[in-house]
Amino acid sequence: MTIIDATELPGRKAYRLLVDCVVQRTIAWVSTMDGEGRVNLAPFSFFQAVGAEPPSVMLAIGRHRDGEYKDTGVNLRATGECVINVVTDELAEAMNVTAGEHPFGVDELKLAGLSIAPCRHVAAPRVAESPIALECRLAQEVPIGHDGENRYLVMILEIVAFHVRDDLYDDGRIDPRKLHPLGRLGGNAYSHPGEVFEMERPPATRPH
Numbered sequence: 001m002t003i004i005d006a007t008e009l010p011g012r013k014a015y016r017l018l019v020d021c022v023v024q025r026t027i028a029w030v031s032t033m034d035g036e037g038r039v040n041l042a043p044f045s046f047f048q049a050v051g052a053e054p055p056s057v058m059l060a061i062g063r064h065r066d067g068e069y070k071d072t073g074v075n076l077r078a079t080g081e082c083v084i085n086v087v088t089d090e091l092a093e094a095m096n097v098t099a100g101e102h103p104f105g106v107d108e109l110k111l112a113g114l115s116i117a118p119c120r121h122v123a124a125p126r127v128a129e130s131p132i133a134l135e136c137r138l139a140q141e142v143p144i145g146h147d148g149e150n151r152y153l154v155m156i157l158e159i160v161a162f163h164v165r166d167d168l169y170d171d172g173r174i175d176p177r178k179l180h181p182l183g184r185l186g187g188n189a190y191s192h193p194g195e196v197f198e199m200e201r202p203p204a205t206r207p208h
């Protein structure tokens with residue numbers, strides 16, 4: 001076993017090791033609007049479900065090289081809203097186009113040849129080509145970093161509406177064999193979802 005003391009790792013190396021260790025990460029493809037109504041779209045794989053009552057997710061948003069928070073974070077702070085679109089296999093290349101480091105205000109949806117569809121509760125649109133979209137409102141912001149130097153903003157988001165394409169949806173559930181979410185690994189690596197299998201949980205013995 002090699003043991004690497006995290007306190008001695010410079011940031012870039014810590015990032016590389018972390019994203020190799022925590023796989024396969026689902027990609028949140030986040031659409032937001034800025035104060036002037038311009039749409040922004042970018043992928044985030046520091047993304048996870050964090051609670052169900054209310055249904056909640058988190059995103060960790062870093063900074064651009066110029067030190068500014070990524071536009072998604074700036075817009076979320078300004079409007080308190082976003083939409084998380086699920087990236088499937090066939091949307092991989094379009095997703096990659098939207099990851100480019102563009103100036104604030106550039107419409108990545110147009111660059112990637114994507115179209116938009118309206119949401120019910122939030123002003124930002126969803127990606128029409130994505131089979132699942134979660135309308136979200138910002139609930140909490142948690143800074144990550146040492147000595148007051150915030151490297152990431154963890155945004156805790158409450159889901160206010162789920163959009164699910166009809167062919168995937170049945171009686172409150174989504175068929176995992178039909179959805180093909182792209183997985184993010186370390187470096188530039190991605191994974192297709194593997195074989196789906198089922199396993200019963202052990203019977204509960206804890207009294208209630």
Ligand SMILES: Cc1cc2nc3c(=O)[nH]c(=O)nc-3n(C[C@H](O)[C@H](O)[C@H](O)COP(=O)(O)O)c2cc1C
Binds near residue numbers: 041071099184
């Ligand atoms: C698959 C993928 C996942 C990414 N995940 C994150 C992430 O979790 N946090 C982050 O700060 N940047 C992440 N990035 C980089 C951002 O997408 C990129 O910096 C983008 O330009 C930010 O756009 P924005 O400034 O419009 O928000 C990721 C990029 C890719 C391709």
